[in-house]
Amino acid sequence: MSAFTAAKTGVNTDHSAAAPADSAAGVFTTRYSRGLEIATVIVVAGWQVAGAGLLLLSRFTLYPFPGIEVAAWSVQAGVIAVGAVLLLQRRLSGQVAWGLVAVDVAAGIAAVAACPPDGMLSANWAWGATVWVGVLLLLHRPLRELVILIAIAALITLCALAVVGDLHQRSVSGYISTLYASVSIQLAVVIAARALGSAAKRAAEAAQTTARTATRRSIAEAVHADRQARYRAVRERNEPLLNGLADGTLHADDPEARQRCAVQAARLRRMFAESDDVPNRLLHELHACADIADRRGVAVGWATAGMVPQIPEAARRELTEAAIAVLATTLTRARITVISDQAGVAVSVVCDSPAEPRPMVADGQITITTQLADDGLWMEARWQAR
Amino acid sequence: MAGPVTAAIVDDHPVILDGVRAWLAADALHRVELIHAALTIEDLEAGPGIRADVLIVDLELKRGMAVEQIARLAADGHRIVVFSGHNKPELINQVIDAGASSYLTKDEGPDHLVEAIVAAASDVPYVTPSHAGEILADTRANRPKLAPQEAAALRLWFQGMSKASVARRLGIAEDTVKAYINRARVKYANVGRPAPSKAALLTRALEDGLITLAEVRDEYVSAAAKPLPTNNAHRATE
Numbered sequence: 001m002s003a004f005t006a007a008k009t010g011v012n013t014d015h016s017a018a019a020p021a022d023s024a025a026g027v028f029t030t031r032y033s034r035g036l037e038i039a040t041v042i043v044v045a046g047w048q049v050a051g052a053g054l055l056l057l058s059r060f061t062l063y064p065f066p067g068i069e070v071a072a073w074s075v076q077a078g079v080i081a082v083g084a085v086l087l088l089q090r091r092l093s094g095q096v097a098w099g100l101v102a103v104d105v106a107a108g109i110a111a112v113a114a115c116p117p118d119g120m121l122s123a124n125w126a127w128g129a130t131v132w133v134g135v136l137l138l139l140h141r142p143l144r145e146l147v148i149l150i151a152i153a154a155l156i157t158l159c160a161l162a163v164v165g166d167l168h169q170r171s172v173s174g175y176i177s178t179l180y181a182s183v184s185i186q187l188a189v190v191i192a193a194r195a196l197g198s199a200a201k202r203a204a205e206a207a208q209t210t211a212r213t214a215t216r217r218s219i220a221e222a223v224h225a226d227r228q229a230r231y232r233a234v235r236e237r238n239e240p241l242l243n244g245l246a247d248g249t250l251h252a253d254d255p256e257a258r259q260r261c262a263v264q265a266a267r268l269r270r271m272f273a274e275s276d277d278v279p280n281r282l283l284h285e286l287h288a289c290a291d292i293a294d295r296r297g298v299a300v301g302w303a304t305a306g307m308v309p310q311i312p313e314a315a316r317r318e319l320t321e322a323a324i325a326v327l328a329t330t331l332t333r334a335r336i337t338v339i340s341d342q343a344g345v346a347v348s349v350v351c352d353s354p355a356e357p358r359p360m361v362a363d364g365q366i367t368i369t370t371q372l373a374d375d376g377l378w379m380e381a382r383w384q385a386r
Numbered sequence: 387m388a389g390p391v392t393a394a395i396v397d398d399h400p401v402i403l404d405g406v407r408a409w410l411a412a413d414a415l416h417r418v419e420l421i422h423a424a425l426t427i428e429d430l431e432a433g434p435g436i437r438a439d440v441l442i443v444d445l446e447l448k449r450g451m452a453v454e455q456i457a458r459l460a461a462d463g464h465r466i467v468v469f470s471g472h473n474k475p476e477l478i479n480q481v482i483d484a485g486a487s488s489y490l491t492k493d494e495g496p497d498h499l500v501e502a503i504v505a506a507a508s509d510v511p512y513v514t515p516s517h518a519g520e521i522l523a524d525t526r527a528n529r530p531k532l533a534p535q536e537a538a539a540l541r542l543w544f545q546g547m548s549k550a551s552v553a554r555r556l557g558i559a560e561d562t563v564k565a566y567i568n569r570a571r572v573k574y575a576n577v578g579r580p581a582p583s584k585a586a587l588l589t590r591a592l593e594d595g596l597i598t599l600a601e602v603r604d605e606y607v608s609a610a611a612k613p614l615p616t617n618n619a620h621r622a623t624e
Contacts, residue, residue: 269493272471301493303473305519305544335546339522350546373551380545 033200034088036193037139041084043189044136048077052129059123065114072111072126076133079104083137097137098145104133105152112156117164120157121174127157128182135186139193146190154179223279230271230291237264259332262299267291270302280308283338285320286347290336293327298334298351300327306340315365315383319347322368322381329353329377344385353377391507394422394435396452397444397469405495406442406469413500427455436464439507442499445470445481453480460485460581465506469495478520482574485581489517509583509590511571518544521570530573539566568596576602 056073063069079100086092111126134149161167161175241264244250250257270290283304290300311319326349327334334351356372370379393410397403403423410418422435426447430436441464445452459466468486470477478489487506490498491514498514505512513521518540521532532540535556542552543563553560572591575584591597 265493301546303516303519303544305475305523306525307523337519337545339519339541339544341522346541348545371551371555373554375548375551378542378545378547378551378555 033197036197037087040136040139040193041080041087044132045077045080045084047132048073048080048129051132052076052125055123055125059119059125062116062119062123063114064116068114069111069125072107072114073129075107076104076126076129079107079133080136083133087136087139092137092140094141097141100137101134101149104130104137105149105156108153109156112160115160117166120161120164120166121171121178124157124160124178127153127178128186130156131182131186135190139190143190143194146186150183150186154183219279223284227271234264234267234271237267259297259299262333263294263297266299266301267294270300280310282308282311282316282319282345282347285316286323286336286338289320289323289327290334292324293330293334298327298330298332301333301335302337303335304338304340308338308340308345309385311345311383312365318366319345319381319383322366322379323347323349326351326353326370326377326379329355342385344383346380346382348378348380350378351376390417390419391440391504392421392438393418393440393442393503394424394430394433394438395420395442395444395469396424396427396430396447397442398425398448399444402444402469402492406499409496409499412496418500418503427452427459440465440467440487440503442467442469442503443486445472445477451477453477453484456481456486457484457579457581460583463582465509465583467499467502467506469499473516473519475520475523478517479524479526482517482520483578485579485583487583487587488512488514489520490514491516506583509586510594511568511587511591513540513543513567513571515544515546517571518567521574528577530570530577532570532573533566536566536570539563540570543567565596572597 052073056069060066060069083092083097083100086096108126108130111129112120112124115123115126130153131146131150134146134153138146138149158175161171241250241260244257245252245261250260252258252261267290270287287302290302294300323336327336330349330351330353332352334349337346337348337350339346339348353372353376356370356377366381366383368379368381370377372378395403395406397406407420410420418440421438422430422433424430424433424435426449427443430441435441441459443452443456443459443466445456445468456466456468466486467488467490468481469490469492471492473491481489487509488498488502490502494514494516498512502512502514522537522540522544535558538556539552542555543549547555549560549563553563556563568591572587575587575591588597588602592599592602
């Protein structure tokens with residue numbers, strides 16, 4: 001067991017880089033987008049308190065119905081609170097967002113309607129506030145939805161101006177400059193946030209691609225080096241065997257010589273099979289297990305059926321350990337097979353082991369079945385795909 | 387059967403020919419007699435070997451994969467056991483589809499070659515472990531549907547158990563294990579391109595009671611959506 005671990009450590013270290021690289025990019029984008037959401041909540045809540053709230057307080061005595069203003073302000077503050085919680089919990093669907101926008105707009109209409117006729121611009125805190133609440137609610141919606149809300153809010157105030165008969169040159173220019181000032185800030189914030197978001201996404205993707213390429217390269221290098229080393233080992237073992245058979249020092253009818261030849265032939269076949277197989281960590285590790293067994297003189301056959309998926313590391317280790325445990329008690333021959341289908345992956349060893357292996361405890365990831373018969377031991381370790 | 391089964395081999399590696407002779411000689415019952423060894427399929431067709439009961443063909447000859455030649459020989463009514471260093475599922479698919487009776491990888495030679503030849507000569511299925519693996523891994527849309535017991539028997543056989551051990555594991559008789567494996571194999575005789583060897587395999591399975599006519603209609607034909615083939619209806623036209 002320790003020999004296996006020691007032999008494969010170099011390769012495993014390189015292999016394990018692949019999964020974290022993928023999830024690191026995911027974590028990066030998630031964390032970035034979470035930061036953006038928190039910042040938006042702070043900006044919008046801050047505006048509601050420091051912008052709209054202070055304007056409301058400073059003009060408090062001018063409102064004919066201050067109760068309506070306070071109620072509208074409170075409703076919007078409530079919408080911000082609910083929207084912020086849903087946004088941060090990632091439960092803010094488009095439907096819910098627009099439901100909250102409707103409440104927000106209704107409060108805005110009430111507040112604008114309750115403005116003093118001569119303070120339709122100067123005391124109108126609700127116009128800007130209504131849109132800011134929408135900035136929060138529509139953060140992950142297409143930009144045009146926010147533009148629609150901006151238009152609705154602008155229209156409400158325009159209608160109010162018309163209703164109180166205050167549509168003269170001075171008030172219209174005031175209206176336009178207010179519209180320009182508030183909308184430019186709101187759109188600037190949203191567009192900048194989106195630009196940063198897509199830049200972050202691109203950066204994360206680039207980091208991911210780089211990590212993947214590096215991982216692939218290190219896997220390829222490790223596999224190549226490993227294979228080179230094994231080819232060297234095979235050559236070193238083939239030569240004396242072939243020389244011995246050629247010069248008569250080894251006899252084909254000598255059982256020991258035959259076993260050495262069988263081991264060598266099995267090793268060559270596995271090596272060919274490994275270069276045929278798609279690179280897969282489980283197969284690679286099982287090939288390594290087989291190599292250790294054949295160094296003890298066991299002829300290890302090899303076959304796979306189906307495409308082997310990448311398996312979670314813990315389950316993969318248990319499958320490999322199960323094979324190692326059985327191979328350790330094998331005397332002369334073993335066959336390792338891997339069957340993959342939609343149900344999962346089954347690693348099996350059939351060998352001439354005289355005894356059941358030591359009890360194998362699998363902690364829930366895999367199930368192990370063994371059967372000892374006159375003609376040998378059968379073991380199957382099965383990993384169930386979800 | 388009167389006398390041994392006659393066989394001829396096509397292989398361009400002398401060491402393989404020697405190996406095959408040794409394996410045939412090792413059979414205590416001497417069930418197979420090798421009457422011709424040819425280096426190419428053309429040599430085989432020109433010599434006495436073409437009249438052998440079973441042809442043993444190495445899939446990988448110097449001129450490439452012999453899939454099409456195997457299909458042609460099968461269409462001419464020959465029984466073929468394919469022998470290959472390859473263990474690629476798609477290759478096994480192709481040669482079985484072409485009408486080969488059995489498929490062996492070279493390391494399966496000592497244990498399975500004689501059995502496969504004897505079975506092929508009498509149109510009885512013989513599935514090697516490598517072929518079982520291919521059937522298990524088959525994901526093609528038109529693949530025959532296996533019964534759960536058939537898949538279970540194929541699985542254990544592929545993993546390397548003896549049929550006696552498979553029987554013990556599944557709690558059934560050894561003959562039942564053979565029947566399950568053979569039933570799975572016979573289903574493949576009714577899909578893909580037609581060949582006399584496939585029709586013969588189906589006919590023999592019906593005669594032996596391995597499958598029933600009702601099953602052929604309901605289950606076997608559903609995979610291929612074509613009528614039960616008969617011996618003379620399957621001369622390939624191309």
